Amino acid sequence: MDLTYTPEQQAFRAEVRAWLTAHVPAQPLEHFDATREGFEAHRQWEKTLKSGDWGMVTWPVEYGGRGLDLIQWLIFEEEYYRAGAPGRVNQNGIFLLGPTLIEFGTHEQKQRFLPSMASGEEIWAQAWSEPQAGSDLAGVRATCVQDGDDYVLNGHKIWSSRAVFADWAFGLFRTPGTERHKGLSLIFFPLDAPGVTVNAIKKINGHVGFAEIFLENVRVPAFNRLGDEGQGWHICMATAGFERGLMLRSPARYQVAAKKLAELWTAHKNSADPALEADVVRAHMNADAYALNIYQTASRLMAGAKIGPEASTNKIFWSELDIHLTQTALAILGPVAELTHDAPDAAPVDWIDDYIFALAGPIYAGSNEIQRNIIAERMLGLPR
Amino acid sequence: MDFTLNEEQLMFAETARSLFADSCTPDHWRKMMEAGQAIDPARWASIVETGLTLVLLPESAGGIGLSEVDFALIAQEAGYVALPEPLVESAGVAAPMLASLAPEHELLGDPMAAIAIAHPLNPFVANADSAAAIILHDGGEAFLATPDQVTLVAQSSIDPFRRLFRVEWNKANATSLGKGADWDLALDRASVFNAAMGLGLAQRAVDLAVDYAKDRQQFGKPIGSYQAVKHHLASAQVAIEFARPVVMAAAADIGHRDAQARARVSHAKLVALEAADKAARASIQVHGAMGYSWEVDVHLFLKRALALTQSWGTPAFHRARIADRLFNQPAGPDQTFARESDHA
Ligand SMILES: Cc1cc2nc3c(=O)[nH]c(=O)nc-3n(C[C@H](O)[C@H](O)[C@H](O)COP(=O)(O)OP(=O)(O)OC[C@H]3O[C@@H](n4cnc5c(N)ncnc54)[C@H](O)[C@@H]3O)c2cc1C
Numbered sequence: 230m231d232l233t234y235t236p237e238q239q240a241f242r243a244e245v246r247a248w249l250t251a252h253v254p255a256q257p258l259e260h261f262d263a264t265r266e267g268f269e270a271h272r273q274w275e276k277t278l279k280s281g282d283w284g285m286v287t288w289p290v291e292y293g294g295r296g297l298d299l300i301q302w303l304i305f306e307e308e309y310y311r312a313g314a315p316g317r318v319n320q321n322g323i324f325l326l327g328p329t330l331i332e333f334g335t336h337e338q339k340q341r342f343l344p345s346m347a348s349g350e351e352i353w354a355q356a357w358s359e360p361q362a363g364s365d366l367a368g369v370r371a372t373c374v375q376d377g378d379d380y381v382l383n384g385h386k387i388w389s390s391r392a393v394f395a396d397w398a399f400g401l402f403r404t405p406g407t408e409r410h411k412g413l414s415l416i417f418f419p420l421d422a423p424g425v426t427v428n429a430i431k432k433i434n435g436h437v438g439f440a441e442i443f444l445e446n447v448r449v450p451a452f453n454r455l456g457d458e459g460q461g462w463h464i465c466m467a468t469a470g471f472e473r474g475l476m477l478r479s480p481a482r483y484q485v486a487a488k489k490l491a492e493l494w495t496a497h498k499n500s501a502d503p504a505l506e507a508d509v510v511r512a513h514m515n516a517d518a519y520a521l522n523i524y525q526t527a528s529r530l531m532a533g534a535k536i537g538p539e540a541s542t543n544k545i546f547w548s549e550l551d552i553h554l555t556q557t558a559l560a561i562l563g564p565v566a567e568l569t570h571d572a573p574d575a576a577p578v579d580w581i582d583d584y585i586f587a588l589a590g591p592i593y594a595g596s597n598e599i600q601r602n603i604i605a606e607r608m609l610g611l612p613r
Numbered sequence: 614m615d616f617t618l619n620e621e622q623l624m625f626a627e628t629a630r631s632l633f634a635d636s637c638t639p640d641h642w643r644k645m646m647e648a649g650q651a652i653d654p655a656r657w658a659s660i661v662e663t664g665l666t667l668v669l670l671p672e673s674a675g676g677i678g679l680s681e682v683d684f685a686l687i688a689q690e691a692g693y694v695a696l697p698e699p700l701v702e703s704a705g706v707a708a709p710m711l712a713s714l715a716p717e718h719e720l721l722g723d724p725m726a727a728i729a730i731a732h733p734l735n736p737f738v739a740n741a742d743s744a745a746a747i748i749l750h751d752g753g754e755a756f757l758a759t760p761d762q763v764t765l766v767a768q769s770s771i772d773p774f775r776r777l778f779r780v781e782w783n784k785a786n787a788t789s790l791g792k793g794a795d796w797d798l799a800l801d802r803a804s805v806f807n808a809a810m811g812l813g814l815a816q817r818a819v820d821l822a823v824d825y826a827k828d829r830q831q832f833g834k835p836i837g838s839y840q841a842v843k844h845h846l847a848s849a850q851v852a853i854e855f856a857r858p859v860v861m862a863a864a865a866d867i868g869h870r871d872a873q874a875r876a877r878v879s880h881a882k883l884v885a886l887e888a889a890d891k892a893a894r895a896s897i898q899v900h901g902a903m904g905y906s907w908e909v910d911v912h913l914f915l916k917r918a919l920a921l922t923q924s925w926g927t928p929a930f931h932r933a934r935i936a937d938r939l940f941n942q943p944a945g946p947d948q949t950f951a952r953e954s955d956h957a
Binding site for chain 2: 235238300306311481491506518520522524528598606611
């Protein structure tokens, strides 16, 4: 065990920092879920990132990445959040589908999809959930039927983040006549293909953050299937491992928030309830523990291990720490807490919006109840 | 940067695990409890024989000179079996302190000798009666005395294997070890090793409950198939998973002796013992009334966690050390492994 960065890692940090300092937009971009303009501004930012070769640092060079390891990825993320760089509009692609494609895709598929994902040219949505298949994802009903070199897709997907403005979606589809986990395939479809209808759904913060998608005889080449027909469940669980366990929520996000919370406390401690200091300290501890856990996982994966059901413990931990952290900020702010960012007396950090968003954490990426079931059954071995 | 354990570390932990699994079963404790014994001389002898007491001791004092990380792994195994013997305080804290003050001391040459320590933060001294000697504190200075050179006022602990004493002593009857004693290092080591024991206590409490929940039937099914039961144990496991890397990092950090290291040590002690408390309470709940009975083993893990939580610095003490780091040192995403000297 050696918890110090190598000189190469330190040099890498300096390189990232210098590039970000020169390129991060001075003004925050409008949120990518708020409007088409906000979304496109983020797409533009992704192009800028790609111009410096920072689109997705862990991918192989030939597919648009830098071929770096997971520790370097963590360093990159730390610098990224430290610099206050814009949120990643293509996160479903680069953090979830990308690693899965690298593991399960053919060379041709990687060539076709990864570089445009890393550059933001094609932005991806995840189309797994259906009105009748949320937590019970194995119950998806949308179908895929092979017809010559094509698949014909039919069904109704929902809660698909960013699908309103995105270009492509990856979805789970069933070969008709199959049941539950068997017979599911992971298939990509363009969101502007004939037969696709995307309807925006407003989130509780008023943003069009997700959508429902209707597919009516949508034709896509069989090339768009990742892995074998019927292997979709297996592949999706690998993606879910990235989503819950590692890439979707890098620790830096919470470390920046914990730092801002400490600053908020320092500014308000003469007027706020003194008991809140313990919560501020706790938020820092949680963010630090999450970072250490991820560094440990990254080291383990680099030594050849695979991410397993412990990814579910991460999902619970980051979602709960986020709520505790943002809730503490509201408690410190007192009456200012309820003001939205456009109010004249609003706090400089939009804590209320962060809190509202944090409330979704225990729901998406597999609800925390489901994660606890997974931990109990697959880590602890309790009966179903 | 490499946050994995090496072969040798895993090997020592494995040695401790199999030694304890064979010799420190609930049957053993129960016999000791009935006999009012706090130490099993045969087990202590095999611990000594295996070299576990030498792991942290420097080579100059006849030890193996390994690191706090290595010893933390052993302490974790000691927690898993709620080891009665004072391995952690003696071989993890007191003996290395004695070695740093008096490397030639004859006690260090006697591997069977357990050493007790009276730290200024602790009003009571554990296992002072059975120790070969007690390290005592006076105004920063360290002294050494044998139990018969001091007056021991027994204080019974909720943990049947913690023999606590208020120690009354007189400098005239003790040997000075000089002023160089590093009481802060003793505190950091004790805190990290107690945290590591907390991880073991917590995992054992969960494992006991898992075994019971697979077996015990209600409404025609094992209780472990019910979600409310599953979720108690899953939540405890989450607490363990997020305490473990903190404990390991804290053990690796101790040598830095800066605000970051102290904060991480304190973080480790807080969260590992919170996990132990959470796991023990979940385990009692899952066992139902059985869990509240003397007969079922879970209470021992709860009691050890209770004892360790308030000794070697209360939670408030440790929280204050973390606050000190947070409010007086740079924080944020690039500071996870930062050192005070980086900002000098
Ligand atoms: C902000 C946000 C973004 C999202 N983005 C996407 C996306 O991009 N792509 C996508 O495919 N989906 C997305 N989702 C959907 C998300 O994956 C589902 O909401 C989630 O899996 C839960 O499914 P559900 O909403 O149908 O709730 P339900 O399954 O109906 O569950 C409702 C409640 O019942 C509980 N419950 C259900 N079954 C059990 C059980 N067996 N045991 C105990 N409790 C149970 C749940 O935990 C939950 O609390 C998003 C959701 C949100 C909130």
